[in-house]
Amino acid sequence: MITPRNWFAEAIATYALVFFGPLSIILSAVAFGDGLSIEAIIMISLGHGGAIGLMVYAFGHVSGAHINPAVTIPMIITKKIGIADGIGYIVFQIIGAIAAAFTLKAILPELGAKVNFGTQSPGDLINSSAMSAVGLEAIFTFFLVTVIFMTAVHKKAAAGIHGLSIGGMVFLLHLVGVPLTGASMNPARTLGPAIASGFWELHWVYWVGPIIGGIIAGLIMNHVFVKKAESEA
Numbered sequence: 001m002i003t004p005r006n007w008f009a010e011a012i013a014t015y016a017l018v019f020f021g022p023l024s025i026i027l028s029a030v031a032f033g034d035g036l037s038i039e040a041i042i043m044i045s046l047g048h049g050g051a052i053g054l055m056v057y058a059f060g061h062v063s064g065a066h067i068n069p070a071v072t073i074p075m076i077i078t079k080k081i082g083i084a085d086g087i088g089y090i091v092f093q094i095i096g097a098i099a100a101a102f103t104l105k106a107i108l109p110e111l112g113a114k115v116n117f118g119t120q121s122p123g124d125l126i127n128s129s130a131m132s133a134v135g136l137e138a139i140f141t142f143f144l145v146t147v148i149f150m151t152a153v154h155k156k157a158a159a160g161i162h163g164l165s166i167g168g169m170v171f172l173l174h175l176v177g178v179p180l181t182g183a184s185m186n187p188a189r190t191l192g193p194a195i196a197s198g199f200w201e202l203h204w205v206y207w208v209g210p211i212i213g214g215i216i217a218g219l220i221m222n223h224v225f226v227k228k229a230e231s232e233a
Contacts, residue, residue: 002085006063007092013055013067014096015103018192020051022104022118026111034114036179045174048183053167060152060162068186069093070141070210071148074218078226080153090188097192105196116197120182120190120206130202133181137209138216140173141185145217153221155229185210 024047028040052067059065064081066072069090076086104112112118122133147169152162170185177183184190190206193199 001082002088003063004088006085007088009059009063010066010089011092011096011099013059013063013065014093014188015100016055017048017051017067017186018097018100018118018189019103021048021189022101022112022115022193023047023108025115025118026104026108029115030111041175041178044178045171048174049167049169049171052170053163056152056166057163063089064152067093067188068210068214069188070186070214071145073211074145074149074214074222077215078218078222080222093188094191097188098195099192101192101196104193113197116199117193119193119197119199120184121199121201122205123180123182125179126181128202130205133202133205134209134212136177136181137184137205138213140177140181140183141210141213142217144169144173144185145214146221149218149221149226154226181205181209185213187211 021044024044028043031043032040055067056065064075066075066089072081072086072089072093075081076083081089101117104117122128122130126132126136144166147165148162151157151165173185174183177185184206187207187210190203194203
């Protein structure tokens with residue numbers, strides 16, 4: 001079943017992430033300087049975690065609030081969403097991400113350009129290693145998708161906690177991941193700012209790592225936990 005209204009919800013939710021998340025990076029650079037201070041990392045983590053958590057509560061009952069191709073692809077593979085509908089989700093997630101990045105470019109062109117409008121790249125702590133970044137992004141996304149399947153998809157999950165749980169996991173992943181990879185876990189989140197800034201260094205990392213991690217998590221959580229709960233329902 002194809003649901004364009006759900007696609008539009010995905011575009012809005014992804015716009016919110018790619019507007020408020022990179023905006024927190026821009027403002028943290030203004031407030032705390034270009035370096036990654038503790039204050040800056042906390043601000044960036046809150047910006048991304050807050051945007052995701054609130055959008056999950058706002059649109060979770062409409063589209064499921066995937067906000068992320070690395071979430072939608074496992075949902076397609078585990079047949080939680082149809083292929084055609086899933087492709088629509090991904091297309092509109094990308095549209096929302098690009099629109100948000102160019103909104104920031106229009107509003108804060110000079111300040112945003114200093115941080116490439118929030119585009120991620122592997123950090124010095126991992127010697128800018130592409131393979132380390134792929135592995136870390138896969139692990140980060142594995143746990144993000146695990147939380148999504150176990151709180152938003154699992155039939156026996158406690159009601160009303162999914163936005164807090166998913167937003168909280170995004171906060172945690174940014175808290176530890178920003179100094180390492182920039183903490184994407186989301187190809188659309190990286191693509192929008194990359195197009196706006198023209199910064200493409202190791203861009204493929206933020207597609208390969210998250211998609212691999214998301215698929216592994218989706219398959220395991222669905223096979224081991226979700227399907228069992230569905231068969232007992």
